[in-house]
Amino acid sequence: xxxxxxxxxxxxxxxxxxxxxxxxxxxxxxxxxxxxxxxxxxxxxxxxxxxxxxxxxxxxxxxxxxxxxxxxxxxxxxxxxxxxxxxxxxxxxxxxxxxxxxxxxxxxxxxxxxxxxxxxxxxxxxxxxxxxxxxxxxxxxxxxxxxxxxxxxxxxxxxxxxxxxxxxxxxxxxxxxxxxxxxxxxxxxxxxxxxxxxxxxxxxxxxxxxxxxxxxxxxxxxxxxxxxxxxxxxxxxxxxxxxxxxxxxxxxxxxxxxxxxxxxxxxxxxxxxxxxxxxxxxxxxxxxxxxxxxxxxxxxxxxxxxxxxxxxxxxxxxxxxxxxxxxxxxxxxxxxxxxxxxxxxxxxxxxxxxxxxxxxxxxxxxxxxxxxxxxxxxxxxxxxxxxxxxxxxxxxxxxxxxxxxxxxxxxxxxxxxxxxxxxxxxxxxxxxxxxxxxxxxxxxxxxxxxxxxxxxxxxxxxxxxxxxxxxx
Amino acid sequence: xxxxxxxxxxxxxxxxxxxxxxxxxxxxxxxxxxxxxxxxxxxxxxxxxxxxxxxxxxxxxxxxxxxxxxxxxxxxxxxxxxxxxxxxxxxxxxxxxxxxxxxxxxxxxxxxxxxxxxxxxxxxxxxxxxxxxxxxxxxxxxxxxxxxxxxxxxxxxxxxxxxxxxxxxxxxxxxxxxxxxxxxxxxxxxxxxxxxxxxxxxxxxxxxxxxxxxxxxxxxxxxxxxxxxxxxxxxxxxxxxxxxxxxxxxxxxxxxxxxxxxxxxxxxxxxxxxxxxxxxxxxxxxxxxxxxxxxxxxxxxxxxxxxxxxxxxxxxxxxxxxxxxxxxxxxxxxxxxxxxxxxxxxxxxxxxxxxxxxxxxxxxxxxxxxxxxxxxxxxxxxxxxxxxxxxxxxxxxxxxxxxxxxxxxxxxxxxxxxxxxxxxxxxxxxxxxxxxxxxxxxxxxxxxxxxxxxxxxxxxxxxxxxxxxxxxxxxxxxxxxxxxxxxxxxxxxxxxxxxxx
Numbered sequence: 003x004x005x006x007x008x009x010x011x012x013x014x015x016x017x018x019x020x021x022x023x024x025x026x027x028x029x030x031x032x033x034x035x036x037x038x039x040x041x042x043x044x045x046x047x048x049x050x051x052x053x054x055x056x057x058x059x060x061x062x063x064x065x066x067x068x069x070x071x072x073x074x075x076x077x078x079x080x081x082x083x084x085x086x087x088x089x090x091x092x093x094x095x096x097x098x099x100x101x102x103x104x105x106x107x108x109x110x111x112x113x114x115x116x117x118x119x120x121x122x123x124x125x126x127x128x129x130x131x132x133x134x135x136x137x138x139x140x141x142x143x144x145x146x147x148x149x150x151x152x153x154x155x156x157x158x159x160x161x162x163x164x165x166x167x168x169x170x171x172x173x174x175x176x177x178x179x180x181x182x183x184x185x186x187x188x189x190x191x192x193x194x195x196x197x198x199x200x201x202x203x204x205x206x207x208x209x210x211x212x213x214x215x216x217x218x219x220x221x222x223x224x225x226x227x228x229x230x231x232x233x234x235x236x237x238x239x240x241x242x243x244x245x246x247x248x249x250x251x252x253x254x255x256x257x258x259x260x261x262x263x264x265x266x267x268x269x270x271x272x273x274x275x276x277x278x279x280x281x282x283x284x285x286x287x288x289x290x291x292x293x294x295x296x297x298x299x300x301x302x303x304x305x306x307x308x309x310x311x312x313x314x315x316x317x318x319x320x321x322x323x324x325x326x327x328x329x330x331x332x333x334x335x336x337x338x339x340x341x342x343x344x345x346x347x348x349x350x351x352x353x354x355x356x357x358x359x360x361x362x363x364x365x366x367x368x369x370x371x372x373x374x375x376x377x378x379x380x381x382x383x384x385x386x387x388x389x390x391x392x393x394x395x396x397x398x399x400x401x402x403x404x405x406x407x408x409x410x411x412x413x414x415x416x417x418x419x420x421x422x423x424x425x426x427x428x429x430x431x432x433x434x435x436x437x438x439x440x441x442x443x444x445x446x447x448x449x450x451x452x453x454x455x456x457x458x459x460x461x462x463x464x465x466x467x468x469x470x471x472x473x474x
Numbered sequence: 475x476x477x478x479x480x481x482x483x484x485x486x487x488x489x490x491x492x493x494x495x496x497x498x499x500x501x502x503x504x505x506x507x508x509x510x511x512x513x514x515x516x517x518x519x520x521x522x523x524x525x526x527x528x529x530x531x532x533x534x535x536x537x538x539x540x541x542x543x544x545x546x547x548x549x550x551x552x553x554x555x556x557x558x559x560x561x562x563x564x565x566x567x568x569x570x571x572x573x574x575x576x577x578x579x580x581x582x583x584x585x586x587x588x589x590x591x592x593x594x595x596x597x598x599x600x601x602x603x604x605x606x607x608x609x610x611x612x613x614x615x616x617x618x619x620x621x622x623x624x625x626x627x628x629x630x631x632x633x634x635x636x637x638x639x640x641x642x643x644x645x646x647x648x649x650x651x652x653x654x655x656x657x658x659x660x661x662x663x664x665x666x667x668x669x670x671x672x673x674x675x676x677x678x679x680x681x682x683x684x685x686x687x688x689x690x691x692x693x694x695x696x697x698x699x700x701x702x703x704x705x706x707x708x709x710x711x712x713x714x715x716x717x718x719x720x721x722x723x724x725x726x727x728x729x730x731x732x733x734x735x736x737x738x739x740x741x742x743x744x745x746x747x748x749x750x751x752x753x754x755x756x757x758x759x760x761x762x763x764x765x766x767x768x769x770x771x772x773x774x775x776x777x778x779x780x781x782x783x784x785x786x787x788x789x790x791x792x793x794x795x796x797x798x799x800x801x802x803x804x805x806x807x808x809x810x811x812x813x814x815x816x817x818x819x820x821x822x823x824x825x826x827x828x829x830x831x832x833x834x835x836x837x838x839x840x841x842x843x844x845x846x847x848x849x850x851x852x853x854x855x856x857x858x859x860x861x862x863x864x865x866x867x868x869x870x871x872x873x874x875x876x877x878x879x880x881x882x883x884x885x886x887x888x889x890x891x892x893x894x895x896x897x898x899x900x901x902x903x904x905x906x907x908x909x910x911x912x913x914x915x916x917x918x919x920x921x922x923x924x925x926x927x928x929x930x931x932x933x934x935x936x937x938x939x940x941x942x943x944x945x946x947x948x949x950x951x952x953x954x955x956x957x958x959x960x961x962x963x964x965x966x967x968x969x970x971x972x973x974x975x
Binding site: 008009010011012013014015016017018019020021022023025026028029031032034035036037038039040041043046047049050053054056059385388389391392418419422423425 | 494496497498499540542570581582583584585586587588589590591593594595596597598599600601602603604606607609610611613615617620621625626630633636637640658659661662663664666865869898899939
């Protein structure tokens with residue numbers, strides 16, 4: 003900053019009354035006009051408190067730096083009871099904390115299937131009484147164990163998990179293996195073929211992948227994400243390129259292993275036939291990045307967005323592990339077969355961790371192949387990614403979007419910017435059937451319930467004020 | 475939504491939640507809709523308490539609203555006109571809220587000052603959003619390492635202090651809040667007159683005070699390096715002149731500034747004392763033009779500045795003339811500029827005693843919401859309380875001109891003192907509204923058998939878009955006596971009312 007007067011050659015940014023911008027036009031000064039709108043109702047005072055928090059700017063700078071510095075490496079595949087210490091009867095689920103009483107249909111279906119998988123009940127239907135009684139079973143969010151789960155996100159002790167690690171500090175995150183499309187546990191289906199596939203995954207696929215990953219060495223998931231964004235994946239609803247790249251990396255170790263060649267062939271066919279296989283690597287990679295910003299006092303960055311099928315919750319870097327929740331919304335999108343909006347369950351899954359990290363709906367511009375599936379046109383997709391830039395703190399230059407002049411993925415949702423602009427994070431999502439056992443009914447676009455951002459802002463403001471009181 | 479037929483035509487009042495346009499844009503919308511055939515009256519406004527009062531006073535039934543709602547109120551000849559009227563509302567709203575730019579880029583306009591700066595790398599931010607929202611926008615500028623001018627009023631003082639502390643730590647300047655006027659790098663910001671470049675650098679805790687000084691000095695042939703507005707509260711005890719010091723530091727470091735002038739409404743005494751001591755530490759001489767009882771008025775300050783610079787003090791211009799004999803009665807001041815109101819109150823109270831006002835020198839003489847009192851009354855229509863959720867009287871003359879008509883009808887009133895402030899940001903042709911209102915006021919008083927004098931201080935320069943002489947002459951032709959100097963206009967008013975010292 004100079005000590006003399008500012009030069010206005012580069013112009014003036016103007017928010018508010020148009021005549022002052024007009025007056026600058028009349029004086030031949032370049033003006034950038036802000037399309038200002040009132041913030042979310044009742045947030046004015048909290049916004050002023052939080053933006054003038056002396057910690058905020060530096061805290062957010064550190065948060066962004068920490069998130070962007072993470073290199074997420076796939077280091078292992080192992081059973082949940084080993085790596086998460088999950089005991090028999092303990093179940094993880096997607097989203098903020100939940101009880102059986104208010105669990106939605108697909109969440110109940112997935113829990114019932116998992117209970118049968120773990121041998122707690124013979125028939126999944128019998129598990130309803132078990133969970134209702136609560137005896138010998140417990141539920142906890144995946145996020146509470148540094149894990150993430152797509153859709154219902156149910157994890158039980160015998161399921162195998164991807165293990166991702168930040169080589170800098172050894173932090174780890176986890177996600178189950180993707181079970182494919184159609185009738186699958188994560189969408190709440192628990193038919194015999196669903197359970198049989200899960201058993202095959204634990205018996206055959208998991209051990210094969212574990213051997214291949216250990217033989218191949220750490221696989222750079224962050225770098226694969228960067229490449230797949232250039233290849234038309236947004237890494238939430240489309241993971242085709244990522245899946246093939248992972249396959250490419252693992253195939254040599256798989257075919258040279260001592261395993262039965264027919265098992266290897268089956269595993270390769272399963273992975274190659276499931277375009278979403280890489281999603282379960284993308285999710286923990288995103289979580290590993292975002293967890294790096296947790297606990298930075300004063301930071302307004304969202305570090306998790308997650309839904310349990312009943313509620314949508316967010317966590318913020320500056321408010322520890324507190325969840326801010328509201329009712330989950332029904333997605334707007336396209337339906338499979340004869341399904342319609344009345345068949346859809348409210349939004350569910352930890353997969354919005356991808357949007358939280360800047361991909362998925364935030365990088366929609368890079369995935370023109372799926373814009374129609376998520377209810378839009380290519381120009382809409384470009385506008386969406388640009389609009390997400392209004393509510394984020396940074397661009398991730400490792401995740402460049404070619405069609406937007408290699409703009410980095412908009413990363414690090416800022417609670418204050420969401421409240422100021424009323425622009426809600428755009429999430430690409432699958433839709434689960436409302437009833438337990440149905441499975442997937444469609445896919446589309448969804449946003450969080452708006453009120454959770456003012457709630458998070460209020461908590462940040464309370465912390466700011468109490469810090470000011472203590473110091474002043 | 476209410477539809478009610480009645481003797482006064484057909485009224486329709488509608489709440490539009492979540493719609494937003496700024497107060498000036500909505501003024502234009504209301505005007506456009508009112509001009510539609512079959513529409514008797516139209517008010518499209520954000521549902522702020524003040525606007526709701528206005529709508530209610532027009533005889534509309536108010537719906538339940540929150541301040542973020544837009545209210546559309548129309549009175550029609552009959553119900554058949556409703557569709558056309560609402561179509562006109564939509565068309566007018568679309569016209570004023572049209573996002574600027576014809577660029578081939580499909581990029582949406584930035585939604586915050588932060589995004590605007592990031593996209594275009596501007597050097598300074600100008601914030602004129604409603605007061606409770608101004609701090610967050612201003613903070614974007616400071617975070618980007620830029621100065622900011624906050625035109626908005628009604629910003630909580632603790633937020634002002636927070637912003638200015640942060641700015642001070644980062645060697646940045648927060649102009650405002652409630653900063654009406656500045657000139658930076660030769661560019662007028664907010665309400666700003668076009669003045670020549672020259673040796674004087676102004677630090678102003680007073681918008682119209684700054685404009686008055688600039689226009690007087692410009693008339694005398696002396697120009698400015700810069701005018702840095704700091705907001706009306708900067709010299710209060712709470713704010714402690716945080717921005718004034720920063721602005722003085724800036725001007726002191728500027729080799730082309732030969733004299734720093736600090737102009738303010740009556741400041742807190744301890745703060746003024748500290749500032750005088752601070753001025754001693756600077757290399758550049760500082761002239762303080764601080765209004766207050768027994769202190770020089772702004773014109774006297776301008777004369778002292780000219781003398782300090784070794785320039786000749788000119789004759790201050792005037793146009794037209796008031797009748798030498800007026801009916802006996804009271805002095806009424808109707809101001810758009812707060813400092814000009816202050817200056818006139820200080821001068822008037824010397825000879826007339828207490829002046830009743832919405833911004834009284836002494837809280838004992840505060841006006842209630844009726845804005846009337848026995849005795850001398852001066853009103854600042856630009857005060858925060860009068861502008862919450864609506865445009866400043868320099869842009870929207872409606873309330874002030876209504877009040878002029880009421881004042882003229884008051885048999886107690888014999889002399890009216892007004893200001894008309896020119897420059898960028900102000901009404902493109904204020905005389906077009908003020909001159910007929912003045913002519914009518916004089917005529918209606920005459921019809922009541924009274925001789926009413928209207929004195930106008932017209933603050934502007936020859937190079938202002940409205941052109942000082944053109945505006946002043948139009949006001950003079952309407953029967954007003956017009957002065958460039960507010961102090962001279964006030965003294966003349968005191969003479970006419972028989973209280974001249």
